[in-house]
Amino acid sequence: MFVSEPMIARMAERFGQPEPAEFRIDVSGEELDRIRSSQKDGRNHDVTLYIHKEGRIVVIAKPMYPPGMYRAPSGGIKPGESIVAGIDREVAEETGCRIELERFLLRTDVAFVGADVSPDDSIRWRSLVFQARYLSGDFQFTDHDEITEVRLATLDEFEEFSRIMRDTDTGGLHYRAALHDTVKGLLSFDQSR
DSSP, rough: OOHHHHHHHHHHHHHOOEEEEEEEEOOOOHHHHHHTTTOOOGGOOEEEEEEEEETTTEEEEEEEEOTTBBBBEEEEETTTTTTHHHHHHHHHHHSSEEEEEEEEEEEEEEEETTTTTTTGGOOEEEEEEEEEEEEOSSSSOOOTTTTEEEEOOOHHHHHHHHHHTTSSSSSHHHHHHHHHHHHHHOOSSSOOO
């Protein structure tokens, strides 16, 4: 585990104490295996960014998403990388933008539990969620394996994105919908522009 408690504490000192949240998400055995395969070097986290620009949020689509579904960008910190450096790298790769972090909104503790496996085989995960301000960039992302589109969306559009996520049989997308439901009450930026 290379995102340590002291690293998270430093982010809280700089960007405010995040709200805590716990989730238990049921997933298939196949999805549990897919999550495990993403845990290179012991990774058990993602950093999710709600980036606002002109009253809207930067969202991404991935190749496997159903039409009309988008979400806030996220990614993992690499071993030896600071959280801020990892965020800057991931945002550039996934959105083609530069940002300024504003607030540490949420820290989650998630248990992904397989329907056909023992609870001892569940995967513990955490998301570190930040609000950020767009500074520059043209949405010319470089991670074409993971990302198919970047655009701006209103917070109202997230309700439809969440509905689409919940209509899938993918626990990870159910988690993303629950994450948005929790975050929307924590965001603070001018949405009128």
